[in-house]
Amino acid sequence: MPRVLFLANIARFFTDFLLPFADHFRKQGWQVDAAASEMSTCTGCLAHFDQTFDLEWTRNPLDTQNFLGGLRQVRDLIVHGGYDLIHIHTPVSAFIARLALRGVPLNQRPKIIYTVHGYHFHKRGHPLKNLVFLSIEKLAGPWTDYLVVINREDEQATRRYNIVPPSHLRYMPGIGIDLSRNSADMVSGEGIRAVRAELGLSEGQPLFVMIAEYDPEKRHRDALQALTQLNEIRGHKDAVLALAGVGKLIEQVRAQARELGLESQVKILGWRRDVPTLIRASVATVLPSEREGLPRAVMESLALETPVIGCDIRGVQELLEDGCGILTKVGDTPAIAQAMTWMIEHPQEAALMGQKGRQRMAAYDLKNILRLHQE
Known part of the structure; x- marks a missing residue:
């Protein structure tokens, strides 16, 4: 049975956006696990994932907790989890997870997909904040198998700043809207x-x-x-x-x-x-x-x-x-x-x-x- 791990900063991200994806891949025969902070309190997540894990990380890219606790936790989880695929969402979790796997040989680690839900650097952003987040994305880009963007401006930014090679970049029109429910x-x-x-x-x-x-x-x-x-x-x-x-x-x-x-x-x-x-x-x-x-x-x-x-x-x-x-x-x-x-x-x-x-x-x-x- 193929295994996939979804990663995000906070558990609410799963309930807001990703539960349909978990349900879909489970129906296709995948084992689907999820990890984030506050995961143990996410009662709405339990029925949609095979296993859930709490991680000690925050949304602040400069928080030392991300590197002291989160880095070790996510490395151990992924290395020992036997996953075929890691699908990461949110920028801080994406950076920490990719950094954690940087030293693992390619033939011993799962494929890494990072979906960008809007880069945190943007035209109206504070210059220092833009610099921090752009630097994070450029540093971790080479450790990414596929980077998925959900709008054309981010697609252009990925190419302009050479965050990943063109062959590793994918555009998808969002993460979907349930037209049967939203009618x-x-x-x-x-x-x-x-x-x-x-x-x-x-x-x-x-x-x-x-x-x-x-x-x-x-x-x-x-x-x-x-x-x-x-x-x-x-x-x-x-x-x-x-x-x-x-x-x-x-x-x-x-x-x-x-x-x-x-x-x-x-x-x-x-x-x-x-x-x-x-x-x-x-x-x-x-x-x-x-x-x-x-x-x-x-x-x-x-x-x-x-x-x-x-x-x-x-x-x-x-x-x-x-x-x-x-x-x-x-x-x-x-x-x-x-x-x-x-x-x-x-x-x-x-x-x-x-x-x-x-x-x-x-x-x-x-x-x-x-x-x-x-x-």
């Missing part, structure tokens, strides 16, 4: 009415949704500022913004909404199981991020025929290039407010945008991505 036909009118009632919305009251981790790079503050400008400049004072997600800045965002006088218009929802219904209940989704790889939130919205207001950055630009939404500059909150206004005032055109989005997602169908990985 307008699967969301009932009753469910939409229930969500709107939960949020206290009256009939016809416009709802915008932002689905993102509460992280500085997601720029929730820009969505709040845009809502303020929508109130003051555009005259749409009844619009509501629902924020779904978890993260370290959730209380800070709550405080910002309060300071801006938006308590009645901003709904901080936390983690949600009913994301498709929430999206379908909205006029449009909003994602003002400054860094993305190929954002799942945008893909889900387009699959559900709901237009997107996003920033002109890597990944988002690629998904919206065929008129599936509106792009703004990062931090341009008046432009975001103007886009929100347009979505409210042009419902028929917005609906057509959403329909284009569904068509665009055909290439990103999870079934297609699983087939490409199998090959």
Whole structure:
């Protein structure tokens, strides 16, 4: 039986993105194991993997714990695990794992695949942070059998900086979106009415949704500022913004909404199981991020025929290039407010945008991505 080990920094990455891949390869007769920090607390992972392992590493590339504990742990796990394939996700875990195997002869170690979910160096990144992450990627590139990128900008960056030889580089359109689950036909009118009632919305009251981790790079503050400008400049004072997600800045965002006088218009929802219904209940989704790889939130919205207001950055630009939404500059909150206004005032055109989005997602169908990985 062939054996594969999935590696990531934190266990939540598996539940967010990789469970369909684990299920697929197990059905194909593989033993599929997973390792990350906090793995023992990931109850949602247990049914999808044959074995799970806790690792002592963090998301900080300069944390000495990664080298003191994580390096030894991952080397022992891989060397003694008898794996045919290691599939790594997230940059720090990818660097540590490849560094750990550097001294193992090629004929004694498994093949290494590293999927990049958006390089951590990018056009708007801090120069020092960009230097650190680019240096890490260039250093570990020669220890990689295949490097998979999920957007065209990262493909170009890989070639420009010669991170791996061209023969070791693969492009895949994301990690897939389940079009059968993320379908307008699967969301009932009753469910939409229930969500709107939960949020206290009256009939016809416009709802915008932002689905993102509460992280500085997601720029929730820009969505709040845009809502303020929508109130003051555009005259749409009844619009509501629902924020779904978890993260370290959730209380800070709550405080910002309060300071801006938006308590009645901003709904901080936390983690949600009913994301498709929430999206379908909205006029449009909003994602003002400054860094993305190929954002799942945008893909889900387009699959559900709901237009997107996003920033002109890597990944988002690629998904919206065929008129599936509106792009703004990062931090341009008046432009975001103007886009929100347009979505409210042009419902028929917005609906057509959403329909284009569904068509665009055909290439990103999870079934297609699983087939490409199998090959």
